[in-house]
Amino acid sequence: MSIRLTKLPGPPNSAEINSLAELGPDQLELLDKPIYVTVATSRASGPPHLTVIWADRDDTHVYINSAKGRIKDRNLRARPEVSVMAVNPANPYHWLSIEGNVVEIVDEEDPARAAEVTQHVDDLAWAYVQKRPYPTRQPGEIRVKYKIEPTRIVAFGPLG
Secondary structure, eight states, X not given: OOXXXXXXXXXXXXXXXXXXXXXXXXXXXXXXXXXXXXXXXXOTTSSEEEEEEOEEEOSSOEEEEEETTSXXXXXHHHOOEEEEEEEOTTOTTOEEEEEEEEEEEEXXXXXXXXXXXXXXXXXXXXXXXXXXXXXXXXXXXXXXXXXXXXXXXXXXXXXO
């Protein structure tokens, strides 16, 4: 996997990295702390669909979780291109934009991996709102975990 990393401000400073683990601590902070991220997917009609969501990562992928049938879910199943933006809530001049593709979609209807999906949303709920299990699950809701492979990252700041 190769990720194009551009660091700003100043003259664009671009490099190729092989994993998220190669990001600096200022950039990793935006993915490791419970910072709400904005996810952009593409609607069939063309315009972007933006959603504020929770996210986490491992050394190579970013993970998000949603409910089956939502607009974001339908968009990602049809068009896997996605952008994720994390902005430091204490300093808006410190942000990270990740472009990539959803390379795996797993939902709770998969008997072999349902527990993994449920565990993921419960872990996110604990990280973001200190509640377990996920507190706003609706009756009959099927949770979905998306694995995003980054292809391009733009890192800005921090400034200030």
